[in-house]
Amino acid sequence: MKSEIINVGTEIILGNIVNTHSRYLSEELAKIGIDVYYHVSVGDNKRRLEEIIKTALDRSDLIILTGGLGPTEDDITKDCVASVLNKELIFSEKIMKDIDDFYYARNIKFVKSVERQAYIIEGCEALKNEVGTAPGIYVKENDKIVILLPGPPRELENVFENCVIPKLKKKTNEIIESKTLSVFGIGESNVEDAIIDLINKQTNPTIATYAKDGHVEVRVTAKSNKLEVAGSLIENTVKHVEAKIGEYIFSKELESLEEVVFKILMDKGLKIGFCESCTGGLISSRFTRIPGSSAVFDRGIVTYSNQAKMDEVSVSPEDLDKYGAVSKQVAIGMARGLYNKCDIDIAVSVTGIAGPTGGSKEKPVGLVYFGVVFKDKEYTVKRVFLGDRHKVQNKTANTVFDLVRKLLLGKEI
Numbered sequence: 001m002k003s004e005i006i007n008v009g010t011e012i013i014l015g016n017i018v019n020t021h022s023r024y025l026s027e028e029l030a031k032i033g034i035d036v037y038y039h040v041s042v043g044d045n046k047r048r049l050e051e052i053i054k055t056a057l058d059r060s061d062l063i064i065l066t067g068g069l070g071p072t073e074d075d076i077t078k079d080c081v082a083s084v085l086n087k088e089l090i091f092s093e094k095i096m097k098d099i100d101d102f103y104y105a106r107n108i109k110f111v112k113s114v115e116r117q118a119y120i121i122e123g124c125e126a127l128k129n130e131v132g133t134a135p136g137i138y139v140k141e142n143d144k145i146v147i148l149l150p151g152p153p154r155e156l157e158n159v160f161e162n163c164v165i166p167k168l169k170k171k172t173n174e175i176i177e178s179k180t181l182s183v184f185g186i187g188e189s190n191v192e193d194a195i196i197d198l199i200n201k202q203t204n205p206t207i208a209t210y211a212k213d214g215h216v217e218v219r220v221t222a223k224s225n226k227l228e229v230a231g232s233l234i235e236n237t238v239k240h241v242e243a244k245i246g247e248y249i250f251s252k253e254l255e256s257l258e259e260v261v262f263k264i265l266m267d268k269g270l271k272i273g274f275c276e277s278c279t280g281g282l283i284s285s286r287f288t289r290i291p292g293s294s295a296v297f298d299r300g301i302v303t304y305s306n307q308a309k310m311d312e313v314s315v316s317p318e319d320l321d322k323y324g325a326v327s328k329q330v331a332i333g334m335a336r337g338l339y340n341k342c343d344i345d346i347a348v349s350v351t352g353i354a355g356p357t358g359g360s361k362e363k364p365v366g367l368v369y370f371g372v373v374f375k376d377k378e379y380t381v382k383r384v385f386l387g388d389r390h391k392v393q394n395k396t397a398n399t400v401f402d403l404v405r406k407l408l409l410g411k412e413i
Contacts, residue, residue: 001172002037003029004060006052008068008077009151010043020153021066025160032165033174033223034062044074053084057144062168067151069134071113077148078137082121085141089119095126099133127163131155136163145171174223177230179238181218182251184402188216194244198237205237214398215257218245250405257401258287264408265296270345272404274300275313275338277325278352278368283397298344303334313337313349326351328369328380335371336378346374346407348400354392368396374407381413 005025011017019041026036037060042052049068056063068077082089096118103110117134120126127136127147132155137148147164149156183191188211192199195218199207205222218241222233242249250260265272274283284300287293301312306325309315315333323329334349352368359365370381381403385395403413 001034001061002059003034003062003064004038004040004056005036006056006063006065007039007041008044008049008065009041010045010074012041012067013043021149021151021156024153024157025064025066028160028165029168030176030178030221032169033172033176034168044068044076046076046080049076049080050084053080053146057084057146061143062145062147062171064147064149064164066149066156069117069136069148069150071111071116071133075116078119078121081137081139081146081148085121085139085146087124088122090122091115092118092120092126095120095135098128098135102133127159129155129159130162131158135159138164138167173225175225175227175230176221176223177227177234178219178221179234179252180254181220181238181241181249182212182254183216183218183245183248184214184250184257184398186216186245186248187211191216191218191245191248195241198240198244205233207237207241214394215250247411250402256286257398257405259290261401261404261408262287262290262293262296264405266292268408270408271296271298271343272346272348273298273338273342273344274400275334275347275349276300276302277304277309277334277350278354279350279393279396280304282393283348283350283400286397287401298342301338309334313341324363326353326363326367326369328371328382331369331371332373332378332380333371335373339373346372346404348372348404350396350400352392352396354389354396356389366392368392368399370400370403372403372407372413379403379407379413 005022007019007021012019022039029036040052042049065077068075099114099118114133120137121139125138127138129135129150132150134150136159139146149159188209192209205220208219210217220234220237222230224230250257276283281302287297303309303312306320310317313334314337315330319329319333331349331351335347339347349371350368353359353365355365366385368383372379383399385392406413
């Protein structure tokens with residue numbers, strides 16, 4: 001079954017909102033064996049939208065439209081679909097009652113324009129929207145299926161998961177399964193180069209690489225009419241990928257680096273602390289976003305100035321004078337001071353030049369030193385990162401979590 005996703009809304013075309021619908025729907029359709037061939041975005045223009053719908057009907061078996069089902073005059077999706085299919089819009093007393101009940105239950109003043117949402121395409125099936133007022137619409141026209149979904153993500157997902165998925169599962173007996181390997185410490189082009197022989201041979205499963213924010217993902221996707229067969233195909237291919245780049249794979253469960261570190265610390269019953277300079281608390285902030293992190297996280301200290309480094313973690317004034325704040329001597333001094341100050345098993349420090357100013361020929365922007373004390377052993381690592389201030393700080397945080405992960409697993413850093 002060829003499917004197509006049409007996202008309706010001028011705000012999408014102008015870039016005022018991020019279009020997350022295409023990704024969500026494509027991933028969910030893939031899980032039930034439906035291939036998405038086209039993604040289209042179109043503004044709130046009747047002529048252009050009708051042209052897009054006609055094109056979609058010519059080339060696709062399943063067309064899903066998102067947005068444009070609201071109460072205002074620029075919500076034209078229903079009108080355009082009805083026009084292309086030569087159907088009328090029919091007022092539904094039942095839907096109107098659902099809308100009335102929705103407003104009443106939330107003590108919201110009724111707005112007459114909302115009555116537009118009670119009109120549905122003749123001969124279609126309304127799809128219950130449990131978290132909003134605009135119902136979805138399911139149209140079966142000859143050998144084509146046209147589905148209209150509300151635009152707000154929470155409403156779209158509610159209607160799609162509760163109403164659409166059960167219907168579409170009956171249309172296909174094919175299953176598409178995926179496994180994503182998260183990779184850190186090697187760029188996308190290097191990943192692809194390392195597994196290029198597997199990519200060139202791919203049929204089923206397929207292998208694709210994606211550059212993400214701070215890491216790379218390798219997605220292995222298999223298609224079968226049986227879940228266990230698809231799973232077996234994936235696991236066999238994953239083993240081949242691991243043989244090539246296993247040292248860089250940090251997760252096979254779509255976890256972040258910090259989530260992986262958290263789990264290892266929990267398993268080992270260890271506590272960690274961070275002493276940050278150039279990241280200004282980013283590392284601690286990311287780690288404490290994880291529910292339950294208090295079980296393994298003792299404290300994070302931001303020692304931004306030289307005085308703070310001396311006051312909070314007893315960095316040697318002589319080291320600061322001789323080597324400067326951005327140096328391996330100060331980095332390990334920060335980690336050592338934190339380790340001695342707290343009842344923790346592992347202390348990590350960072351000091352660097354995030355930019356855009358402050359760099360020199362000897363110490364360029366992007367230079368970061370890492371200090372780690374773990375089980376009374378001390379480690380220092382030097383990195384030079386490219387990018388703006390935001391990227392340098394995020395790369396520093398990612399590297400911290402990867403260094404800790406490796407140490408906890410007994411690997412070299």
